[in-house]
Amino acid sequence: MAYGEAVENLSREMVLVSHIQRGAVQDGPGWRTTVYLKGCPLRCPWCYNAESLHFQQELRYVPQFCIGAAACGRCLEACRSGGIVLPGPDTDGRPVVRRQLCRVCGECTQVCPSGALSLVGRAMTAADIVQEAEKDRDFYSTSGGGLTLSGGEPLVRPTLAAAVMTLARQKGLHTAIETCGWFDLDAPENRTALRHCDLLIFDLKHLDS
Ligand code: SF4
Ligand code: SF4
Known part of the structure; x- marks a missing residue:
């Protein structure tokens, strides 16, 4: 060769x-x-x-970049797997990612305006x-x-x-x-x-x- x-x-x-x-x-x-x-x-x-x-693709979530569920909330609507839930009392109004339910489909990253959610x-x-x-x-x-x-x-x-x-x-x-x-x-x-x-x-x- x-x-x-x-x-x-x-x-x-x-x-x-x-x-x-x-x-x-x-x-x-x-x-x-x-x-x-x-x-x-x-x-x-x-x-x-x-x-x-x-070694596999992952969802990255940087809560500090999130503008808050009240102002945005688009990821909550985009996720059909229950991978993102409404904020609890200690999350300062930001959504929470439930890793065990996330399929790493990337739908939420497509709608996130702040770059808080991205695929790595x-x-x-x-x-x-x-x-x-x-x-x-x-x-x-x-x-x-x-x-x-x-x-x-x-x-x-x-x-x-x-x-x-x-x-x-x-x-x-x-x-x-x-x-x-x-x-x-x-x-x-x-x-x-x-x-x-x-x-x-x-x-x-x-x-x-
Ligand atoms: S990557 Fe897909 S399954 Fe995971 S949280 Fe985002 S929309 Fe939900
Ligand atoms: S889409 Fe992004 S900015 Fe909007 S609530 Fe979800 S994580 Fe925050």
């Missing part, structure tokens, strides 16, 4: 991305585009990307991710920046990680991976990913004796 064809095959896998941060300055050198993949095998109590822990997890291919990162190429060239793959844990998606790193390299982007270290070093795709990675940022989570 030709090299280009192999990369093409690698790049077809879809992955859920929780969010993409442009102009990141703490995930490697220069101005960077950091792509947060969903899904991590660890459950660190101090995780600052809790929306990236699970956008399906993207490696090609989509690199294309997104390429939009800031001018900033990379003046700052020494590039693309950082983060999470979640990007290397538990070896095929996707290999495809992103390979494609980004082909496009001349500086590449970095942020890892918690929980991944299979013997997986050939991970070796491909690391071979095309300019900087590995290893987040050592904890030590024991």
Whole structure:
């Protein structure tokens, strides 16, 4: 199989991305585009990307953004699963999400005017991710920046990680991976990913004796 064809095959896998941060300055050198993949095998109590822990799409609710059920209440009408209920006395007039009944259909997010409700997890291919990162190429060239793959844990998606790193390299982007270290070093795709990675940022989570 030709090299280009192999990369093409690698790049077809879809992955859920929780969010993409442009102009990141703490995930490697220069101005960077950091792509947060969903899904991590660890459950660190101090995780600052809790929306990236699970591998599936999720409903995010930020009550502080809600303008109140009395002023709006559209989500209560939109949800047909009982996933959103009227506010109780201690919710300051804001609806409550009942996770056990939510089907993650996204209907409520379509009508929420304030962004309090949103779906986390956008399906993207490696090609989509690199294309997104390429939009800031001018900033990379003046700052020494590039693309950082983060999470979640990007290397538990070896095929996707290999495809992103390979494609980004082909496009001349500086590449970095942020890892918690929980991944299979013997997986050939991970070796491909690391071979095309300019900087590995290893987040050592904890030590024991
Ligand atoms: S995502 Fe769907 S099921 Fe869940 S709360 Fe919103 S409307 Fe209800
Ligand atoms: S739709 Fe959004 S802003 Fe309106 S009540 Fe529901 S959560 Fe609040």
